[in-house]
Amino acid sequence: MIYIRLYFEFFKIGLFSIGGGLATLPFVQQLIERYGWITNEDLLNMIAISESTPGPIGINVATFVGYNTAGTLGGIIATIGLVTPSVIIILLVAHYFIKFNQHPLVQGGLSGIRPAVAGLIAFVAFELGKEELFLSSNNIQDILREINFQAVILLAILLYLINRYKKHPILYLVGAGIAGVIFKY
Amino acid sequence: METALELFIVFFRIGAFTFGGGYAMLPIIQREIVKERGWANAQEIMNYYAISQCTPGIISINTATLIGYKINGIKGALASTAGMLLPSLIIITTIAAFFQIFFDYPLIQYAFNGIKIGVIALIINIVIKMWKQSVDNWIGVFLFWISFLLLTLLRLSPIIVIINAAIIGILFQSKRLSNKKIQDEGDGEK
Structure with a gap:
């Protein structure tokens, strides 16, 4: 049944996404690749909406994927699936080992997980980026002609501004949206 | 209340x-x-x-x-x-x-085509930030690239990547700790 599958897929994501922020994205990206629940386009739009609405991105994306797959109840079930493992684990940690985060093995595990998560999120950027930055991703011989220069230039400018001014993400998204309308992306 | x-x-x-x-x-x-x-x-x-x-x-x-x-x-x-x-x-x-x-409105579509590039820029920026915070030795560099490649080329599950990264991290940590015990001076590594 779709509800059970949604619950367990998001339960798995909740169990293995460590390091916060966008850590759920590599899992979600593979999930939609496997089941086709939403498209990569939708995922990008959804991240944009998440950045501009309150609440954690992971939760917002789970609600969105769940809703699109199985309606309102689907959204609720995917979200509950995502948080179930962490609620259980947090309760155990809070109860038994409050110095948990200082344990050398936990520190060791995290020192391995953190760079790996960065690599996984780089994968998401690559997967989503290749659809936006290239006109068609199939034709490798003619790669220069396939590059969407308009998009590449906007990306470079945005990256520069983000690093230079460190303002709230919404500002950059609004700016990118205005550029999109003016230059008809 | x-x-x-x-x-x-x-x-x-x-x-x-x-x-x-x-x-x-x-x-x-x-x-x-x-x-x-x-x-x-x-x-x-x-x-x-x-x-x-x-x-x-x-x-x-x-x-x-x-x-x-x-x-x-x-x-x-x-x-x-x-x-x-x-x-x-x-x-x-x-x-x-x-x-x-x-998303049926053309104007909204243009805007979101720009915004999507913005999202990609934000994600890349987070990767850069995470790199600066967590990749501080060659193991980190290795784990970053191997995770990226395993997903991009082999479509491996992120779960497998996370579990193995944790194991590698723990192994190196225990090696570091036992080295520390041997050397009285404290650790000579970075």
């Missing part, structure tokens, strides 16, 4: 007004939990954050669960978590319902 209900309301407010999650909600937590209600002190909140970062799941949700548990046991944990989730559920469900209609 009953504590669990109050926790639910406080975290509903936090969930409804924090953009970006994670550390964005720290100032509101300081005000609502530490200053106004004296439920925990600033040091405790920082500890909860630290624990939330090294347990699976979303940091802001984990922090809410932990604070709720400390204040009012399991009941408090569930109330805080539910309060934190509900605003997102309501807002995103509403948006999702109008999503397709919304």
